[in-house]
Every structure is written in C-alpha cells, then in structure tokens.
Amino acid sequence: MRFPDPVNETSARLVAVGVVLQALVFLAVREWWVLAPLTYGFLARAATGPTLSPLGQLVTRMVTPSVEALARRRDPAFHSRQVPGPPKRFAQSIGLVVTGAASIAWALGATNVAVLAIALLAVAATLEAAFAVCLGCIAYGAIWGCADCDDISERLRRAMAEARQEAPDLIPAEAAAPTVLPAEAAAPTVLPAEAAAPTVLPAEAAAPAMR
Numbered sequence: 001m002r003f004p005d006p007v008n009e010t011s012a013r014l015v016a017v018g019v020v021l022q023a024l025v026f027l028a029v030r031e032w033w034v035l036a037p038l039t040y041g042f043l044a045r046a047a048t049g050p051t052l053s054p055l056g057q058l059v060t061r062m063v064t065p066s067v068e069a070l071a072r073r074r075d076p077a078f079h080s081r082q083v084p085g086p087p088k089r090f091a092q093s094i095g096l097v098v099t100g101a102a103s104i105a106w107a108l109g110a111t112n113v114a115v116l117a118i119a120l121l122a123v124a125a126t127l128e129a130a131f132a133v134c135l136g137c138i139a140y141g142a143i144w145g146c147a148d149c150d151d152i153s154e155r156l157r158r159a160m161a162e163a164r165q166e167a168p169d170l171i172p173a174e175a176a177a178p179t180v181l182p183a184e185a186a187a188p189t190v191l192p193a194e195a196a197a198p199t200v201l202p203a204e205a206a207a208p209a210m211r
Contacts, residue, residue, distance in 0.1 A: 091136020
C-alpha cells in the first residue's frame with residue numbers, strides 16, 4: 001500500500017472538497033468528534049493515499065469517474081491532469097500536522113487555537129478544490145525543488161507512445177518461418193519401374209488376327 005505516483009488531480013481536488021466540507025462542519029458545530037475523522041483522513045492519505053481513507057475511496061471509485069464522464073460528454077478530448085505524487089503526499093502530511101495540532105489543542109482546552117487551525121486548513125483546501133492551487137505542493141517545490149510539479153500528463157502520454165513503438169508486433173517463429181514439408185512429402189512421387197513403364201503386349205496379342 002504505497003502512495004500513488006502520479007496522482008489524478010481531479011481526485012485530489014475532489015478530496016479537497018470533502019476536506020472543506022468537514023472543516024466547515026467543525027467550524028459550525030465546534031464538536032471534538034468532527035476532528036476525529038478529519039485527522040484520521042489525513043493520516044490515512046499521507047500513509048497510503050486513498051487506500052485506507054474512506055473519503056479517498058469514495059472519490060476515486062465513484063465521484064471521479066462520474067465527473068470525468070460528464071467532462072468527456074462536453075469535451076471528448078478531456079483528460080484529467082496527472083501530477084507527481086510526492087508533493088501531494090507532503091501536502092497531506094501538512095494537513096495531518098494541522099488537524100493533529102487542532103485535536104491536541106481542543107483536548108487541552110485551547111478551543112480558539114483549534115478553530116483557527118481548522119479555519120486555515122479550510123482556506124488551503126478551498127484553494128486546492130477551486131483553483132488547483134496546492135500550498136503544500138508549492139512548499140515542497142520550494143524546499144526540495146520540483147521541475148514538473150504542475151502537470152506531467154503529456155510526458156506520461158509520450159512515454160506510453162514510445163513504449164508502444166519500441167515493442168513491435170512479434171510473430172512467433174513457427175508462424176513466421178515458411179512451411180517446410182518433410183522430405184517424403186516434398187519429393188515427387190516416383191512410381192516403381194514396373195508401374196512407370198508402359199504396358200507392352202506380347203507379339204501374339206499385339207498382332208491383328210489373321211484369317
């Protein structure tokens with residue numbers, strides 16, 4: 001169970017929509033139990049991507065295919081952007097730190113700190129969901145560098161096309177080689193001398209009857 005690389009950006013943005021909704025619920029009701037699934041979601045996604053995340057599973061299995069199908073009806077050439085996985089994983093790790101800190105602050109009675117942390121998280125997730133601006137990815141690029149953090153879809157398509165060109169259709173040797181008949185079948189049929197020679201009648205039988 002590894003973090004996916006590359007990542008479907010449509011799925012990433014839809015997960016961000018789910019995070020925004022959860023954050024807004026917490027800001028509205030201000031109950032600790034809302035922080036539990038929010039924190040667990042970031043922990044699961046930072047560790048395995050969508051594999052152990054209920055929100056990730058919902059998005060990748062149901063929501064993303066539906067959204068992509070709708071987009072293709074409007075534009076048959078539509079393809080979801082594919083972006084590198086490590087920056088997205090770093091962004092999920094930052095979300096885990098923020099939600100974890102909010103949970104600890106709430107447990108210690110610093111409710112205002114928890115509310116502020118989740119409000120900032122909601123802003124960051126909104127930027128990702130609405131504008132595809134991933135603050136965690138920007139931070140990753142600033143720290144470690146990332147030449148192609150924005151979109152590697154075209155590079156992936158080129159690599160797949162080159163792989164197909166480098167693997168031409170190979171005909172099995174049995175099918176490619178000309179059919180060689182066994183020597184017995186290939187050689188022309190030679191009749192025995194007795195059968196090949198024309199029938200010669202005895203002189204008595206060949207001569208016409210003399211009356």
